[in-house]
Amino acid sequence: MAESLVEARGLTKEFGDFTAVDGIDFDIHPGEAFGFLGPNGAGKTSTMRMITTVSPITSGHMTVFGLDPTTQGRGIRQRLGVVPQEDNLDQELTVSENLYVFGRYHDMTKAEILPKVEELLEFAQLTDRADAVVEHLSGGMKRRLTIARALINNPDLVILDEPTTGLDPQARHLLWDRLYKLKRDGATLIITTHYMDEAEQLCDRLVVMDQGKIVAEGSPRELIERYAPREVVELRFQDGQQEDAVARLDGLAARSEILADRIMLYTDDADDTQEGLGSRGVDPEQVLVRRSTLEDVFLRLTGRQLID
Numbered sequence: 001m002a003e004s005l006v007e008a009r010g011l012t013k014e015f016g017d018f019t020a021v022d023g024i025d026f027d028i029h030p031g032e033a034f035g036f037l038g039p040n041g042a043g044k045t046s047t048m049r050m051i052t053t054v055s056p057i058t059s060g061h062m063t064v065f066g067l068d069p070t071t072q073g074r075g076i077r078q079r080l081g082v083v084p085q086e087d088n089l090d091q092e093l094t095v096s097e098n099l100y101v102f103g104r105y106h107d108m109t110k111a112e113i114l115p116k117v118e119e120l121l122e123f124a125q126l127t128d129r130a131d132a133v134v135e136h137l138s139g140g141m142k143r144r145l146t147i148a149r150a151l152i153n154n155p156d157l158v159i160l161d162e163p164t165t166g167l168d169p170q171a172r173h174l175l176w177d178r179l180y181k182l183k184r185d186g187a188t189l190i191i192t193t194h195y196m197d198e199a200e201q202l203c204d205r206l207v208v209m210d211q212g213k214i215v216a217e218g219s220p221r222e223l224i225e226r227y228a229p230r231e232v233v234e235l236r237f238q239d240g241q242q243e244d245a246v247a248r249l250d251g252l253a254a255r256s257e258i259l260a261d262r263i264m265l266y267t268d269d270a271d272d273t274q275e276g277l278g279s280r281g282v283d284p285e286q287v288l289v290r291r292s293t294l295e296d297v298f299l300r301l302t303g304r305q306l307i308d
Contacts, residue, residue, distance in 0.1 A: 003066075005030050005157055005188055006051060010060035013046045020046040022212035023060060028157075033179075033189040035199045035206030039302050042209040044192045048161060051190070052082055065156065078106070081155030085162040087146045091135040095126055098134060099149055106153040113152070120148040124178065140171030144178060151182075158182065159190045164198060176201055196295035210302045220294050227300055228292035229254045231270040235263040235277075235284040248280045266292070 006028040013021040021043040028034045036044045049055035051064060053073035062069060064076045089098050096117055103113035121127045124144040134142065143163070150158060163179070164172040172195075179202055182189065193199055199206055200220045208216040208223070216223055233253070237245060242263065249256060253265035253273055263284075267273040270289045277284070 003030075004028060004063075006062070006064050006190075008060065008062040011047070011050065011057065011062050012059040013043070013050060013055065014058040019212050021050070024207075024209070024212075024214045026207055026214065026217070028188065028190060030188050031183075031186050032204040033183055033191060033202050035203035036190070036192045036209060037196075037199055037206055037298060038209035041211075042302070043212040044209055045161070047209075048159060048190070048192060052080060052159060053077055078153070079156045081150035081153065081158040083147050083150045083158070083160040083163055085165060087142045089134045089142060089146060089149070092133065094131050094133055095137070095145055096121070096130045098145060099152055102149045103152045108153065116152055116154075120151055123151070123181070124148040125174070138171075140167050140174065143167060143171070143175060147175070147178065155187075157188045157190065161192050162194065163191065164193070164195065172198070196293060196298055200294045208298060208301050215301050216297070223297045224292050224294060227297045229266040230268045230292060231266075231273075232290050232292055232296060233265040233267060233270050233273050234286075234288040234290070235265065235282075236261065236286040236288075237263075238285050241285075245282050245284070248282050252276045252280065266296070 004027040006026075008024060008026050010023045010025065011021055012019065012023050024047070036047060038044050046055065050057050050062065050069065053064075053069040053076050057069065065079055067076050069076060090101065093101065099117045099120055100113055103116065108116075121130055124147065126141060126145060126148070129137065129141060134145065137145070147160070147163065160179075164175050167175065176198070179189065189202070191199070191202055203220060205217070205219055206223075207214045216227065218226065235245070245263065246258060249263065249265070253267040255266040257264040257266070265273055274287065274289070
């Protein structure tokens with residue numbers, strides 16, 4: 001494996017008596033898309049802020065490009081492209097002007113910026129909107145422009161915080177296509193997302209965080225194989241019948257989960273499990289069979305309880 005672009009050992013972030021990031025270890029390698037997943041308050045944002053050097057490390061060790069964030073933050077930031085969770089474009093400038101101004105922030109010359117603007121407009125599929133005022137763009141267009149802007153300085157590492165939050169399915173898939181292109185071109189990506197399908201699609205490796213700690217690490221496929229049986233059988237019952245069915249389902253699957261509106265059976269053989277329903281006299285109103293997903297892994301590791 002190539003040398004790490006980001007290396008963390010015992011990385012910790014504290015705010016008074018509260019520990020937001022609790023002694024985590026990870027490595028991010030050149031050319032990969034690395035994901036941070038976790039519920040609200042898991043420590044993802046605090047970790048991102050330490051990587052981007054905008055928040056000091058409390059304890060532990062971290063290097064970014066082999067540089068120390070504590071003393072070499074400027075050198076790190078010059079090589080980063082950051083896509084914040086909320087678009088912070090200049091609404092009164094045009095699409096091209098937003099890119100140009102950001103290039104000047106990075107001390108690029110006009111001769112360097114102009115061809116880069118044209119390249120990024122094409123990348124973001126915004127060439128025909130180059131002279132449009134940002135205020136009048138759709139949400140998907142603004143998001144693509146925010147990503148394009150982060151690439152103006154040819155960054156060695158692109159950090160994307162919830163890149164498709166709030167977008168409709170068509171805009172999300174177009175944005176995924178743009179991120180695929182970045183990966184194919186050799187970019188290194190760090191992605192935080194609440195969308196498990198997005199993590200499965202985009203991430204080569206990821207970590208799941210909960211309460212400031214890393215509770216699992218691997219590729220999406222490795223995590224599914226490690227923490228979830230092959231298939232899930234979801235059972236829905238008419239009012240008043242679910243409670244009666246629970247006792248008769250004991251031992252039918254590798255693992256079961258009783259929810260307010262359905263019962264989840266995790267199994268390596270859905271056909272065998274469905275046959276077992278009949279032999280035990282269980283007659284659900286609806287049966288759904290599907291493959292296990294990263295969302296099943298995420299909920300098993302972090303729980304279903306909402307965290308505000």
